[in-house]
Amino acid sequence: MRRLFLRSFAIAFIAFAVLFGAEFFLEWQRAGYPGVSATSWAEVGNTAKLVDILSPMARAYNNVLAMLLATIGLAIPLTATMHTPKLIEMFLRDRINRWVLSFMAFGAAHTLWVDYMIGPKFAPTWSISISVFCALVGWALLLPYFFYVVRFVDPSRLLIRLREDAQEILEKVHSHRGDPMHSQPDISRRLQQIGTIIIKSLDRNDRDVAAEGVWAIKLLLEHYDKLKPKLPKAWFVVDRGDFVGLSDEALEMMNETHTWFEMKCLQQVESGFLRALHNANDTVSTFSDVTRVIATRAIANHEEHEIRLCIRFFNNFLREAIKARNLRATYDVFHQYRRLGRELVDRPELLRDLAKHFAYYGNMTRTFGMVFAPQLVLFDLGYVTRRAYERASPAAPDLLRTMLGMPHRTGNDLHTMAVKAKLILGGFFVARKLDDEAEAVRKNLRDVDHVQVERAEGELLGAERSFFEVTDRQLNLEFVPPERRAALAQFCRSLSE
16 A cells, blocks of 8 residues: 555656646747746845745645645544544554655645745745745645545555554564564554454444455464464463463463464454354354364464364354354354365364264254254264265264264154255265165164155255255255265165165
8 A cells, every 4th residue: 555655646746747847848948948037036036926926835735734634633533433443553653644744744834934034135045946846745745645544544454454564573573573572462452453343344234344354364374374483482472461361271271382373363253253143144154264264274284283273263153153043153154164074084083073063063053942953963964974984084983973873853853854964874875885884874764764764865866956045055955966866765775674
């Protein structure tokens, strides 16, 4: 944004110089190239005319300065109220704002001073030239600076500025130009400001800005990962002042795992998720998706502690969505969790934990009266289980046991969706000739009447790929690819034998 301002100012100044210079040259040429004495009131001793020239310039300067201050006095506090109170501090710390306002004040004062210096027989020609030149520069600055102020209060630009400030702090600590202990609160403030902008944007249903804020955190974490291996040890040590409310044990674990910065970032994401859960339900996927992207990048970088931290935040999302009885949010978070499970297929210990979390929160949804949610969980867990068997993961048998341990019946009430999820899994095992696993699913479903199995089989084989309503997933959970339908039918027939 600063480069754009300087470029705009350079264009305006050159345009002024060319236009006014060409105008003077044409008039000078038309007059027959007169000398200096013919173009200067000072040469003929008419200093009063110089005062007449500078007086309107001084008034114009004062008007411009008053207009700038009025615009800033209205725009900055108003935007600060809407987005973040720290905007005023950010505005005053900005070099361009300080330089432009100082230059305008200096130009206005200088013109008045030159006006005062002119006497009956004294014409300060150099000072007058400087005053005129400064006025041209000031007026060339005017339009670019107005656009700069408008862009400055744009929340999207605020997010970029906060992210760049945070990255600059990290760079200084990385290059040992910044003190880690002093830099920690500085970067924490910027993260909290990003979080505040996200929350206030959601309060006004400004979904685009909220998404940009979450993505700024994701980009900041990516930059941090590049610097983290060479950051000084003091950077990773935090105390109670950095995380008010955390126990000593929690702080100790965070210091051991070197994850305080990731924790701060994900806390802002969680705050946005909680606000979206109640105020802007359709933006929930923005936060769960970014958390999955952060976790996926951590998997690629082999950041074990960061992966586990992301999983814990996913669990927080599920807990809050279930407590709010928000089926859409629960559905979405499980979807992102399932996608994360696909990335963890080569991490058996984490995959086992994920399956346990699926089962735990699936049962929790039933406790909160969300009858449909546990059946959706079985589809997602079945998907992860199939991927684990395809990659021959050591965790695959544990995932199968977890899935079969989830009920498909409550008393006399048969959960049709849960039965279908297990039928799809059984058909998968038949297709891959995993007889023992197929038999385990068969035994698990032996309390299901063959009529109900036939009905479920017919609905599965006839399901279209696209769901008949518009959803975030859009893929029909019951859809079975054509190449697996014969195996599914074979498995269903075996249940009635």
